[in-house]
Amino acid sequence: MKEKVLNMLKENKKGFISGQKLSEILGVSRTAVWKVINHLRDEGYDIESVSRKGYRLKVSPDILTQGELNRLLNTNIIGNKIIHFDSIDSTNTYAKELASRQEKAGTVIIAEEQTAGKGRLGRNWTSPKGKGIWMSLILKPDIDPTDAAKITQIGAAAVCEAIRDMGIEAYVKWPNDIILNNKKVCGILTEMSGELNTINYIVMGIGINANIDSTEFPDDIRKIATSLKEYHREEIDRKHLVASILNRFEDLYKELIDENSIKRSIKICKDSSILLGKQVRIISRHKEELGKAIDITENGELIIEKENGEVEKVISGEISVRGINGYV
Known part of the structure; x- marks a missing residue:
């Protein structure tokens, strides 16, 4: 019910909507509507209430609900x-x-x-x-x-x-x-x-x-x-x-x-890759190698050209890739 009340307040953001109308639409008592309004206020919604007019949403909080x-x-x-x-x-x-x-x-x-x-x-x-x-x-x-x-x-x-x-x-x-x-x-x-x-x-x-x-x-x-x-x-x-x-x-x-x-x-x-064309370090649990990131396959594997010329596909998992002198 809270989402329905909030949606109706947002749809009537420039005006007021009465508690009676909300209760009739939702099929609940005006007391139940009042409780929902207070719950929304507790979440940070700035809801104005005016006698004989009803409720109006003034400001919504910065929350990701x-x-x-x-x-x-x-x-x-x-x-x-x-x-x-x-x-x-x-x-x-x-x-x-x-x-x-x-x-x-x-x-x-x-x-x-x-x-x-x-x-x-x-x-x-x-x-x-x-x-x-x-x-x-x-x-x-x-x-x-x-x-x-x-x-x-x-x-x-x-x-x-x-x-x-x-x-x-x-x-x-x-x-x-x-x-x-x-x-x-x-x-x-x-x-x-x-x-x-x-x-x-x-x-x-x-x-x-x-x-x-x-x-x-x-x-x-x-x-x-x-x-x-x-x-x-x-x-x-x-x-x-x-x-x-x-x-x-x-x-x-x-x-x-x-x-x-x-x-x-x-x-x-x-x-948008920041690695392709750069020399990188390939770090696993057991060793660290140098190579050049040259491509990404259609399956999402990174293709590395090692210092000896060998080309290898790197699969994400227990592998980290870093720049030569820093994070990238």
Whole structure:
């Protein structure tokens, strides 16, 4: 009922809507309407009430709820259900719990804050309250488990394009980072549960430093991390960015589901790559090698030319790629 009341307030934003009309439309008492209005106020909505006129929405808060995002989405599946938290340990952890209990595909878990955010290869991810986009998508594609890594490339393409639409020159660092000014602004963590020939579910987590000030980054990552605000010199509209990412992701994801192809995503990742043509370090658990990043295959593998001239396909997983003298 809360979403219905909020939608009606938004539709009548320039005028008042009476408590009596709300109660009649919803089929509930005026007391029930009053309780919902107070709950919305507790969430940060500035709702004016005037005797004999009713209620009027003056200002919506900067929160990433279903009610705030619905009007910006044009998806069929992705984001049809958005579960919002003020604070959570990790959206990926919660999304995996839900997915294992048969939560439907397309559900998005999003939080204002993560207290134990996760990055790739077990790294921590700083997620301050109200300053970023911390969300996870539950996916259940009918594809071979060996193709699961393609989801990361789709996510990277969607995020990069959404940021570029804001006039911000973003780049993709294969396989899962988005880069501004040679610093990381977004990371993508894709996790899968499956069997030999079947995917039970995939959870793709996206963490974006939106409105974090440079001084808010921990000392150990300040040299390699940045935010959209720091680059753009003004606050970022988080709602529009989230919606743009989800809209773009569904469009690109459809190519994988319908055609078993990610050609469009790979083109975006190649055209926006910050690695291709550069000398890089390929770091695994057991060794570190030097080579030149020369291409990305249609399956999302990075092609490296080693110092001895040997050409090798690198699959994301336990491999990290770094620049010769720094992060990129």
